[in-house]
Amino acid sequence: MKSFFWENLRIALSELWGHKTRSILTGTGIVIGIIAVSLMSTLINGVDGLFEESMKFLGRGNLYVEKWPWFGDEDWWTLRNRPRIELEMADEIKERSQYAMVVAAERGRSANLSYKELSAENIYIHGVTANYPEVSTVDVEFGRFFTESEDRTGAQVVLLGSEVAKTLFPQGNPIDKMIFAGSKRFRVIGVLAEMGKFMGAFSNDTQVIIPLATFNKIFHGPWGRRSITVKVPEHLVEDAKEELRGVVRVLRGLKPEEKDNFAINQQNAFRQSYQGIKLAIGGTGMIITALSLLVGGIGIANIMFVSVKERTREIGVRKALGATRRQIQGQFLIEAMVITASGGLVGLIISTIISMAISEFLFPANMSFGVAFMAIALSAGVGLFAGLAPARKGAKLDPIEALRYE
Amino acid sequence: MSLIQVKDLYKIYQMGNTEVRALDGVSVSIDQNEYVSIMGPSGSGKSTLMNLLGCLDTPTSGEFFMDGINVATMGDDELAHIRNKKIGFVFQTFNLLPKSTSLRNVELPLIYNGEIKAHERRDMAIKALTRVNLGDRVSHKPNELSGGQRQRVAVARALVNNPAIILADEPTGNLDSKTGEEIMSLFDELHKQGNTIILVTHEEHIAAHASRVVRLLDGKIAVDEATEKGKK
Incomplete structure (x- = not known):
């Protein structure tokens, strides 16, 4: 049987070569x-x-106690x-929860910054506790993070996101320079390492970080985000979430029939x-x-039906010379599969180029071997599927009738 | 035993309510190296008999042995194998594959044989083309050849598998008389070399090349006799 495969392949190729325009047009559907x-x-x-890259911003073992749930239809x-989240709860949570390893609190709002004549507008000011690095992915590139005592005393120190640092200090070292946030003076003690964007949009590089106590001292009022981050062991995160819910309910004095008036968010929600x-x-x-493949x-x-019809006489001759049904059927099936497999190959090459362009300009999108294999298998499969009925029809022709066909 | 042994062969078609007896009890036997013409007016069952002898069709009833094999009850694929190994066809309209060279056309029966290696196929095909004096036309396509040359390619194709019989259906029907004579002398030559030839024709002077003529009428054999040439 093997020799017929090559023979049929040879017939298919010369047939398709003989009808170039038709073959290309037909193959385009598959492409x-x-x-x-x-x-x-x-x-x-x-x-x-x-x-997955973005999810690194949110630790797998982090639970966020917040007013607003990240997702949901409440x-x-x-x-x-x-009620807004009382950040003072952080210490109580740490004390009462068995699972909590670190409990950090944070607030945030936007403000304008300036250094000499340079300014940066609408910068997200993040007031966090000194243990914030333990629950987040911030990384200090130059300088240092603030200490617990600086947090407790409300020291006016600031760490700049990499973008902010570039804006306010195009050249030169920002460390120990004094910048203004509104009317308050802050001493720059560190610059954060570049982090990239979260979900392709929001970037931590355009924020600045100050101690939470300092934030509370300067910015009054209910506005802005408030969140308590509780870090728990990753594999116990679901248990810890239930425990934390209980703890916060107790701290808020909720009665058993009352609904939660807070949200516990986690990476899983995303x-x-x-x-x-x-x-x-x-x-x-x-x-x-x-x-689209079906249409192709x-x-x-x-x-293929047209081809079988056109070649009725040829089929008659082949049968008279001893071709079996199977051989005729194979001939047309292989012809169909050659069209679709070549179409698939061309399609694959084009989409590889497109995905390389996307990787270059938009986001990483690499054609995997699995996808390539699937594409080729799929296109050959379409050929098999599409060629079956015409090939059967050709194979079943009566040689006498076929020989007489004009 | 004869090469072809046909006994009480019937081929009956049902056309609506009427029954058409294309072959109505035909018995004939043909020996090795015979040269037989089958003649008859249209509708006499000549074509039907030829299709049956060529194993392109199966009879409604009757016995048909070819080379000792009972082919009357064979299925499609078995018939295909018999056609491939035992029969060489020559058609009135040549029936060459138009896009293939002479060589490829002649190789075709060997390809469907399935047991012959590519280089052997090539050698055998060239040999067959040389036998019909077309050794210098192996890479020509049919449209580059004259009618007579095309028919000779077809004869080479019929010969190449070394078949038990060569079955020629009006082989000169599409040729002028001079070229027709050339083809007929080719058949005469093949007969001398030991081949068994069955010729279907309606022309007396073509039939005269054979040594025996079988005349059909209304699905029955009317005459089965030696020709002038056969009597000698």
Whole structure:
């Protein structure tokens, strides 16, 4: 049987070469389908990678006690009317929770900064406790973080995000320089290492960090974000979350029938929400892609029917000379598969180039070996599927009728 | 035993309510190295008999032995193998593959044989083309050849598998009389070399090349006799 494969391949190639325009047009349907499939998978992989990268900002073992849940469909007004988070709870939580390893508190709001004639507007000012580095991914590049006693005494010291440092100190060393936040003077004690963007949007590089006590002293009023971060062992995060809920309820004096008036957020919320979005986008994409391949396949089937019809007499001759049904069927099947597999290969090359361009300019999206393999297998499969009915028809022709066909 | 042994062969088609007896009890036997013409007006069952002898079709009933093998009850694929190994066809319209060279056309039966290696196929095909005096036309395509040359390629294709019989259906029908004679002398030559030839024709002077003529009428054998040439 092996020799027939090569023979049939040879027939297929010369046949397709003989109808170049037709072959190219027919193959284009598959090219488009395969580009869609492989780009879709590559993009999803890329977005996945991006997501995982972003998730590093939020430690896996971190629980965030906040007023607003990150995701959910609770009534906005109910949420709006929740009391704000009392950051003083942090010490109590640390004392009462068995799981809590570190409990850090933070507040935030925007303000304008200036140094001499240079200014940076709308900079996120982050007031955090001295243990903040233990619950986050901030990294001090130059200088140092502030100490507990600086936090307790409300020292006017500041660490600059890398972007802020570049804006206010285009040249020269910012350490020990005095900058203004509103009317208050702060001494720069450190510069944070560049961190990149969270979910491709919000960047920690445009923030500054000051001690929480200093923040409380300077910025009054209810505005801005307040959050208590509780770091727990990663593998116990679900148990710890339940315990923490209990602790906060007790601290807030909630009665058993009352609902929580706070949210405990965690990385998982992002993960679940992301999975949902990914499934929706990926699912829709796959359906569209499958449709485009189906359309391509119908095109192939159509052309193969035409080809069988045109070559009725040839089939008759081949049968008279001893070709079996199987051999005729194989001939047309291989022809269909050659079209689709070459279409698939071309599609794969094009989508590799496109994904390289995306990697270069947008985000990392590398064509994996698995995706490439799937694309080729899929295109050959479409050929098999599309070629089957026409090939059967050709194989079943009566040699006498076929020989007489004009 | 004869090379071809046909006994009480019937081929009956059902056309609506009427029954058409294309072959109505035909018995004939053909020996090794015979040269037989089958003649008859259209509708006489000549084509049907040829299709059956060529194993392109199966009879409604009757016995048909070829080379000792019962082919009357064979299935499609078995018939394909018999056609491939035992029969060489020559058609009125040549039926060459237009996009393939002479060599490829002649190789075709060997490809479907499935047991012959590529270089052997090539050698055998060149040999067959040389036998029909086309050794210098191996890489020509049919549209680069004259009608007579095309038919000779077809004869080479019929010969190449070394078949038990060569079955020629109006082989001169599409050729002018001079070229037709050339082809006929090629058949005469092949007969002398020991091949068994069955010729289907409606032309007396073509049939006269054979040594025996079988005349069909209404699906039955009307005459089965030696020709002038056969009597000698």
